[in-house]
Amino acid sequence: VPRRLVLLLAAVLAALPRVALALDLPVAARTLKNGLRVLVQEDHSAPVVSSYIFFRSGSRNERRGATGIAHLFEHMMFNGGKKFGPGVFDDLIEGNGGSTNGYTSRDLTAYLNNFPREALPIVLDLESDRMAHLAITPQNLEQERGIVMEERRLRIDNQISGLMNEALYLHAYVQSPYRWNTVGFMSDLQRITLAEARAYFESSYAPNNAVLVLAGDVDAPAAFALVERYFGRIPSHAPPPPVDASEPPQDGERRVTVEKTAELPALLMGYHGVRAVDPDRPALDVVERLLAGGESARLQLDLVREHELATEVDANNAWGIDPELFYVYAQARPGKTAAALEARIDAVVARLGAAPIDEAELRKAKNQLQSELLRGLKTVGGKANQIGYLEVVLGDYRALAGLEAAWEAVTAADVQRVVRQYLVPSQRTVVVLDPQPAPEAAR
Amino acid sequence: VKTALLLLLALAGSAGAADELRLPPITRTTLENGLRILVAEYHELPLVEFHLVIGAGAAQDPPGQEGVAALTADTLTRGTRQLSAEALARAIESLGGRLDATAGVDATIVAGEFLAKDLAAGVDLLRQVVREPAFARDEVRRAREEQAAGIVAALEQPSAVAEKCYAAFLYGNHPYGRPVDGRSTTVPHLDRGDVSDFYHRWYRPNDAILVVVGDAGAADVTARFREAFGSWEGRADAVPAPLPAPAPLTTRRILLVDQPSATQTQIRTGNVAIKRSDPDYLPATVANTVLGGGFTSRLIEELRVKRSLTYSAWSAFAARRAGGDFRLGTFTKSPTSAETLALALDVEGDFRIHPPDGKALAKAKAYLRGQFPLKVESPDALAARIAEMEFHGLPQDELVTYRSRVAAVTAADVARMANEHMPAPDTMAIVVVGKASEIREQLEARFGPIETIPAAACENLGTPAKR
Numbered sequence: 001v002p003r004r005l006v007l008l009l010a011a012v013l014a015a016l017p018r019v020a021l022a023l024d025l026p027v028a029a030r031t032l033k034n035g036l037r038v039l040v041q042e043d044h045s046a047p048v049v050s051s052y053i054f055f056r057s058g059s060r061n062e063r064r065g066a067t068g069i070a071h072l073f074e075h076m077m078f079n080g081g082k083k084f085g086p087g088v089f090d091d092l093i094e095g096n097g098g099s100t101n102g103y104t105s106r107d108l109t110a111y112l113n114n115f116p117r118e119a120l121p122i123v124l125d126l127e128s129d130r131m132a133h134l135a136i137t138p139q140n141l142e143q144e145r146g147i148v149m150e151e152r153r154l155r156i157d158n159q160i161s162g163l164m165n166e167a168l169y170l171h172a173y174v175q176s177p178y179r180w181n182t183v184g185f186m187s188d189l190q191r192i193t194l195a196e197a198r199a200y201f202e203s204s205y206a207p208n209n210a211v212l213v214l215a216g217d218v219d220a221p222a223a224f225a226l227v228e229r230y231f232g233r234i235p236s237h238a239p240p241p242p243v244d245a246s247e248p249p250q251d252g253e254r255r256v257t258v259e260k261t262a263e264l265p266a267l268l269m270g271y272h273g274v275r276a277v278d279p280d281r282p283a284l285d286v287v288e289r290l291l292a293g294g295e296s297a298r299l300q301l302d303l304v305r306e307h308e309l310a311t312e313v314d315a316n317n318a319w320g321i322d323p324e325l326f327y328v329y330a331q332a333r334p335g336k337t338a339a340a341l342e343a344r345i346d347a348v349v350a351r352l353g354a355a356p357i358d359e360a361e362l363r364k365a366k367n368q369l370q371s372e373l374l375r376g377l378k379t380v381g382g383k384a385n386q387i388g389y390l391e392v393v394l395g396d397y398r399a400l401a402g403l404e405a406a407w408e409a410v411t412a413a414d415v416q417r418v419v420r421q422y423l424v425p426s427q428r429t430v431v432v433l434d435p436q437p438a439p440e441a442a443r
Numbered sequence: 444v445k446t447a448l449l450l451l452l453a454l455a456g457s458a459g460a461a462d463e464l465r466l467p468p469i470t471r472t473t474l475e476n477g478l479r480i481l482v483a484e485y486h487e488l489p490l491v492e493f494h495l496v497i498g499a500g501a502a503q504d505p506p507g508q509e510g511v512a513a514l515t516a517d518t519l520t521r522g523t524r525q526l527s528a529e530a531l532a533r534a535i536e537s538l539g540g541r542l543d544a545t546a547g548v549d550a551t552i553v554a555g556e557f558l559a560k561d562l563a564a565g566v567d568l569l570r571q572v573v574r575e576p577a578f579a580r581d582e583v584r585r586a587r588e589e590q591a592a593g594i595v596a597a598l599e600q601p602s603a604v605a606e607k608c609y610a611a612f613l614y615g616n617h618p619y620g621r622p623v624d625g626r627s628t629t630v631p632h633l634d635r636g637d638v639s640d641f642y643h644r645w646y647r648p649n650d651a652i653l654v655v656v657g658d659a660g661a662a663d664v665t666a667r668f669r670e671a672f673g674s675w676e677g678r679a680d681a682v683p684a685p686l687p688a689p690a691p692l693t694t695r696r697i698l699l700v701d702q703p704s705a706t707q708t709q710i711r712t713g714n715v716a717i718k719r720s721d722p723d724y725l726p727a728t729v730a731n732t733v734l735g736g737g738f739t740s741r742l743i744e745e746l747r748v749k750r751s752l753t754y755s756a757w758s759a760f761a762a763r764r765a766g767g768d769f770r771l772g773t774f775t776k777s778p779t780s781a782e783t784l785a786l787a788l789d790v791e792g793d794f795r796i797h798p799p800d801g802k803a804l805a806k807a808k809a810y811l812r813g814q815f816p817l818k819v820e821s822p823d824a825l826a827a828r829i830a831e832m833e834f835h836g837l838p839q840d841e842l843v844t845y846r847s848r849v850a851a852v853t854a855a856d857v858a859r860m861a862n863e864h865m866p867a868p869d870t871m872a873i874v875v876v877g878k879a880s881e882i883r884e885q886l887e888a889r890f891g892p893i894e895t896i897p898a899a900a901c902e903n904l905g906t907p908a909k910r
Contacts (some may be wrong), residue, residue: 095806150753263596296533308588368536371540373556419451438702438704
């Protein structure tokens with residue numbers, strides 16, 4: 001078995017060769033009796049290991065009144081279990097040469113450590129202690145409540161792009177729990193109770209709701225044995241209740257104005273898109289690159305170069321377990337308006353739907369997607385993250401091998417079809433930032 | 444004391460095996476025109492990274508032309524003799540590659556990444572961009588207008604405002620206080636002639652460094668670059684005169700930057716400290732790790748863990764070619780602005796008097812040593828570290844010996860670093876960005892009268908007229 005990432009390069013086409021045909025990242029997989037999924041990717045190029053534990057719970061598993069609890073809980077997980085008390089987790093990780101962090105999204109919560117290979121047993125000891133026995137105390141909750149409120153002020157309340165993103169999801173979704181931001185509403189952060197935190201832990205933090213990924217300088221059989229030793233006795237729990245992500249059909253465009261002190265108008269438009277596992281997702285990925293994949297992409301050429309309206313443009317076909325949004329963002333230059341941005345975006349999207357694109361442009365978009373996938377695998381952390389993410393969101397880490405083929409199969413007709421099907425005004429929410437002058441001048 | 448010593452010995456004993464980090468050997472070649480080429484082979488992924496360092500940046504902006512180094516870098520990738528701006532972008536992006544030029548204060552970096560199979564195309568695109576930029580008048584105009592708009596757009600980012608205001612407030616009219624993207628008063632006047640002059644003066648091989656890390660043979664790579672850059676003409680005066688060392692502040696100065704709609708206050712504080720090539724840089728980094736690096740630092744413990752005042756707090760030695768600064772940063776909700784600033788200063792001041800004990804020091808060293816392989820794991824990160832080493836004239840075994848040099852840092856070294864290179868709290872420049880009408884009173888109650896300016900005025904803090 002090759003122990004490095006192997007790329008089987010395709011036969012070279014004359015003018016615009018394709019980037020790659022198949023990506024082979026060997027992974028050994030096991031599932032413990034208690035349901036813990038374990039994935040190991042051996043990479044012996046450096047004496048380091050990355051561990052990622054994914055819990056299949058994120059803000060989509062929350063309910064109104066307790067939004068933000070998944071992320072708040074991510075913070076609480078660093079503050080002690082049974083064997084290791086408060087403050088010990090970070091101390092031991094760093095004292096053994098590792099670094100540690102976590103992140104929460106709508107779909108999942110992930111805990112990561114990057115460390116010298118010698119530290120693997122202590123990392124697994126620490127991780128299993130908090131998975132089984134997190135100390136859910138008033139002190140732990142109160143400490144992290146204040147910190148997370150600062151994080152919300154940083155990322156949403158004092159960050160215009162964060163504010164616009166929150167507004168977009170709140171209006172694009174009516175019923176789905178995707179509608180609120182992962183950081184949660186300030187009033188919910190203020191009132192979440194210890195009992196709610198305990199109940200959340202009970203439902204979400206169980207081995208049968210988790211995926212453990214190790215990438216790096218480990219021997220797979222030895223790693224499985226160690227994982228069994230530290231995690232094998234943690235009991236499984238009843239799985240979390242299923243998420244109702246159903247969404248009433250959208251009958252017409254929704255428009256939202258954000259009035260906030262700012263320098264420049266901006267526009268964020270989100271179209272209802274698809275689940276990450278949907279057969280149309282790869283074609284929408286290609287559309288994302290066609291619209292905003294660099295200086296030669298269509299929105300850049302039109303809004304930035306030709307019409308000189310925007311400081312920046314971006315497009316994102318978000319991936320999710322539930323149907324996500326395809327969104328387009330543009331910030332106006334001084335003196336330009338959000339209406340002008342919108343008119344040009346509409347024209348560019350309409351043109352993409354009106355006629356099939358040529359082979360060279362399609363090839364460029366696919367090459368970009370494929371080389372970006374490769375870039376994400378430069379580090380052991382990147383590999384562990386990618387493997388676990390695919391296991392949770394696409395349902396199978398082996399989806400990695402199929403990503404390239406799925407993009408490769410997208411045709412010009414597919415591009416035209418998905419643009420016409422998804423990027424339509426009646427299925428979008430338009431957030432306009434209307435900049436307000438500062439409430440008072442500096443003295 | 445005894446337990447601390449034992450712990451240190453234990454760690455030193457286990458250090459031997461872990462120090463056997465194998466880095467790819469670096470093949471060095473100096474062309475006749477002075478261009479230094481450093482190549483390291485990396486075969487994990489089929490990628491090649493280029494990192495070309497031009498030894499001039501915003502510090503070389505002529506007076507009144509602030510922003511021209513950035514504009515030159517930006518326009519560099521907007522068309523060559525053979526390819527229009529659009530055609531060039533399409534050529535790079537069609538290969539799934541990247542090629543960008545970015546000006547800093549001391550240097551400009553042209554960085555590229557291509558698939559290994561596209562090495563020849565990548566070398567040629569880099570050659571065209573560096574040696575044959577078109578600087579078409581219309582492209583210079585576009586880049587200039589985008590740069591001017593970017594200056595306005597950055598005013599919406601509280602942390603970007605804080606960084607810019609801090610540098611200008613601390614360094615004053617030293618080039619390190621100059622905004623790299625220029626001033627709203629200078630950028631609109633920059634033209635093709637300014638860009639072309641800057642390019643012809645400074646984009647020369649005799650003060651340039653080219654680092655290549657990738658899935659290709661060193662001899663092959665060197666030969667290709669010799670062919671592409673061997674006839675690039677040097678110029679004796681392309682080497683900038685060394686900048687004067689910036690002068691440290693001797694008394695506290697404090698500035699309030701008003702953001703009337705803010706609910707959170709950004710804080711930056713620091714003073715002039717060591718340059719990157721100072722032999723104290725490494726032990727100073729070890730000391731700083733205990734104070735404000737990682738997740739278990741004293742700043743994190745006091746500001747975040749114990750009091751929930753912030754989501755983050757950090758300190759760092761921002762070390763450049765001619766000097767640098769020690770800086771500390773955090774943010775908090777408006778009502779706790781003065782409390783947080785005062786506490787951050789207290790923690791730093793206390794650190795100078797009570798440098799770390801054996802256990803905290805051992806942890807910081809283990810952390811730096813353990814994380815090092817991860818810092819040079821990806822080919823682009825390795826290329827950047829090699830370029831940094833060469834640019835600052837560091838020993839050629841800098842990366843190889845990093846972990847053993849960290850292991851050798853003693854408690855006495857750290858105490859000296861804290862005392863000599865971390866500024867006393869009452870000598871620092873302090874910049875607070877937040878809602879003045881809500882936070883000024885609490886700040887003045889603790890720190891005395893404070894000058895207040897709008898964010899847009901920070902770019903003028905370093906102009907000679909102001910000081």
